Amino acid sequence: MRRPVRGRPLSAVLAGAGLVVAAAGCVLAAGGTGTGGAGPAGGGTGAVTAAARAAVLDPGARRQAPELAGADLDGKRLSLAGMRGDVVVLNVWGSWCGPCRAEADDLERLSRQTRAEGVRFLGINTRDRDRAAARSFVRAHGLGFPSLHDPAGELLLRFPPELLNPQAIPSTLVIDRRGRVAVAIGGAVTDDQLRPLLTRVTEEES
Numbered sequence: 001m002r003r004p005v006r007g008r009p010l011s012a013v014l015a016g017a018g019l020v021v022a023a024a025g026c027v028l029a030a031g032g033t034g035t036g037g038a039g040p041a042g043g044g045t046g047a048v049t050a051a052a053r054a055a056v057l058d059p060g061a062r063r064q065a066p067e068l069a070g071a072d073l074d075g076k077r078l079s080l081a082g083m084r085g086d087v088v089v090l091n092v093w094g095s096w097c098g099p100c101r102a103e104a105d106d107l108e109r110l111s112r113q114t115r116a117e118g119v120r121f122l123g124i125n126t127r128d129r130d131r132a133a134a135r136s137f138v139r140a141h142g143l144g145f146p147s148l149h150d151p152a153g154e155l156l157l158r159f160p161p162e163l164l165n166p167q168a169i170p171s172t173l174v175i176d177r178r179g180r181v182a183v184a185i186g187g188a189v190t191d192d193q194l195r196p197l198l199t200r201v202t203e204e205e206s
Contacts, residue, residue, distance in 0.1 A: 053186040056197060059204065062180035065090075065173070066158035072146045073125060073134050080122065080175070087202050088175040089121045089194070092156065092164070093147070095128050095137035099188035100170045104141040106191040110198070111145050113191075117202050118177075123147030124155055126169065174201050 069079035080088065091107055093100040111121040125147045128134040134149065148155060156166040163184045164171055174183035174197060182201045185194070 054189070054193070054197065055184050056200065057182055057184070059176070059180075059182075062176065062182055063160065063163070065175050065179055065181050066155075068124075068148060068155050068158070070148045070150065070155065073131050073138065073149055075131075076146075078122075078146055078148055081179075083120050083122065083175075084179050085177055086118050086120045087177055087198065089119065089198065090124065090173040090175055091121065092124045092126055092169055092171045093137075094126050094169055095133045097169050101137075101141070103170060103188040103190065104137070104143065106189070106194075108141060108143050108145070110191040110194060114198065114202075119198060119202060121145035124150050126150045126153050126156060126166075174198060176201050176204065 065080060067079075067081065069077070069081070072078045080090070089107070089111070091103075093104070107121065111119075123143070123145060125134045128149070129151045131149055134147070137143075138147070150156065153166050156164060159166075159173075159181075163181055164173060165186060168186045170188055172183075172185040172189055172194065173181050176182040183197050185197075
């Protein structure tokens with residue numbers, strides 16, 4: 001059986017929107033540096049093991065992701081719309097963020113492993129005024145996927161706060177092939193936690 005949604009602010013909102021999977025403690029971090037990392041799921045027994053503070057939305061209740069476009073860390077134009085038709089993992093990070101460093105290697109590994117499955121990764125680099133610091137982070141972790149540069153957090157504010165809290169860094173969303181938000185995760189996530197959630201979305205009929 002899938003675990004019921006706990007009575008927390010985020011989970012309460014998502015429950016009304018057709019939440020089908022949630023881990024215990026589904027609350028986004030309020031601090032500028034996020035949390036200390038995602039722990040194991042809260043004992044769920046279903047086929048999907050959700051990361052801590054993660055939720056999967058029922059396809060019939062998903063919202064379209066907002067339009068995201070801008071310059072990447074090298075100044076080249078980039079947009080989420082250009083990835084429509086693929087499943088997109090959207091990861092919000094900053095070079096100053098400890099939990100972001102903790103999850104970066106796992107995200108890069110999963111990005112390589114799922115590329116052939118029609119999955120693309122896109123970062124949103126936030127609160128790094130200087131692109132040089134963000135590029136140094138990318139080099140240090142060997143990140144092969146691009147990131148939009150969003151120093152003031154303007155792109156983050158386009159999302160409903162119950163799906164993406166601009167104060168919760170890192171955060172990760174999975175966007176389905178129709179451009180809708182399918183998974184919302186607050187806090188750092190490992191590849192082992194994210195992979196089953198991602199598999200669930202990639203196996204859906206488009």
